[in-house]
Every structure is written in C-alpha cells, then in structure tokens.
C-alpha cells in the first residue's frame with residue numbers, strides 16, 4: 734500500500750472514530766439501538782448467536798418443577814465489568830426463561846431446557862434518559878416479553894413489575910451477579 738493510501742485509511746479511521754479491528758466492542762451492541770425516542774424497548778434479535786452467556790439460574794418450585802434462567806449480554810460486557818466493577822452504559826441483559834424436562838441420564842437426574850416461557854430485558858442507563866417513562870429508572874430500562882407474542886413488550890411499570898424482586902441485589906446494581914462467574918476477576 735502506498736504511503737498516501739495508508740494515510741488516507743488512517744485519516745478515515747480517525748475521522749469516523751471507528752476501530753478497524755475490534756468490531757466486537759460494546760458500542761457495536763449498544764442497547765439504545767433497541768430503544769425508541771419515548772423509551773419503548775425492543776428485544777434484541779439473534780441474541781443467542783450474538784451475545785455472550787453470563788450464567789444460568791435453575792429455580793425449583795415446591796412441586797419439583799425446574800426452570801432454567803439463562804442470562805446473555807453483548808460481547809465485551811463481562812470484560813468491561815471485570816475491569817470497571819460495573820456495567821457499561823448501554824449494556825443489555827437478556828434473561829431467557831425456559832421450561833425444562835428431565836430424565837435419568839448417565840450423569841444422574843439431568844434437567845434440560847425445552848420451550849421458552851418469557852424474556853426479561855434490562856438496559857443500563859447511566860443518564861436517566863427517559864424520566865417520564867415508567868419502565869425506566871434506578872439506572873436501568875426494564876422490559877418483559879412473553880413467548881405467545883415474542884415482540885410485544887408487556888411490562889407497564891418497573892417499580893411494580895420488577896423492582897421488588899430485585900431488592901436483594903440492590904447493592905450490585907439490582908443484578909444477581911453472584912450467578913455469573915464470568916463477571917468475577919480471575
């Protein structure tokens with residue numbers, strides 16, 4: 734490559750603020766791409782393929798029914814968290830709730846995920862961007878989607894629909910981080 738072309742490429746990289754190689758940075762999966770002007774939240778498409786898995790919870794009810802709760806976040810989320818001890822502005826957390834089945838396998842009584850029941854979505858908001866919207870507050874946007882209408886956001890008020898259950902995790906920014914080993918510094 735001639736010096737002239739090389740410096741043109743460098744100038745373009747500089748002007749557009751793009752990093753040429755690191756296309757997997759947090760900013761390329763910015764949660765605010767999923768939000769319209771008034772704060773309505775969409776569920777990210779293809780998060781199973783594009784996001785990283787943070788971890789899984791498997792609550793068991795009194796009838797021994799198990800659910801599997803997988804939590805995903807955009808690439809770079811865990812690395813940022815390990816470095817800074819917090820989630821980056823715009824971080825998306827998707828919790829996918831599965832029904833399960835189980836059987837005696839060669840490992841023991843093994844439970845596995847079957848159909849999706851619901852998706853919970855949180856988007857980190859450091860700036861209080863949507864003060865009039867009842868699904869935004871306490872540093873996050875909060876949303877819920879059910880499998881019978883997977884694109885329809887159905888939560889109405891995060892203080893009623895979400896926050897009470899997240900109080901035990903308040904000191905870790907409302908997130909149950911203990912279940913996500915990848916967030917811990919090695």
Ligand code: HEC
Pocket residue numbers: 790791792802804826827828853854855874875876877888891894895896898899902907908909910
């Ligand atoms: C019945 C209590 C309950 C309600 C209601 C609830 N959550 Fe949670 N949520 C939890 C618990 C407990 C966890 C972690 C353990 C688990 O999933 O079993 C969790 C985990 C999450 C996660 C994964 C990140 C984390 O904090 O570990 C997201 C995202 C989430 N919830 C979003 C929401 C949103 C959005 C709402 C409201 C629309 C909501 N939750 C309502 C109890 C609740």
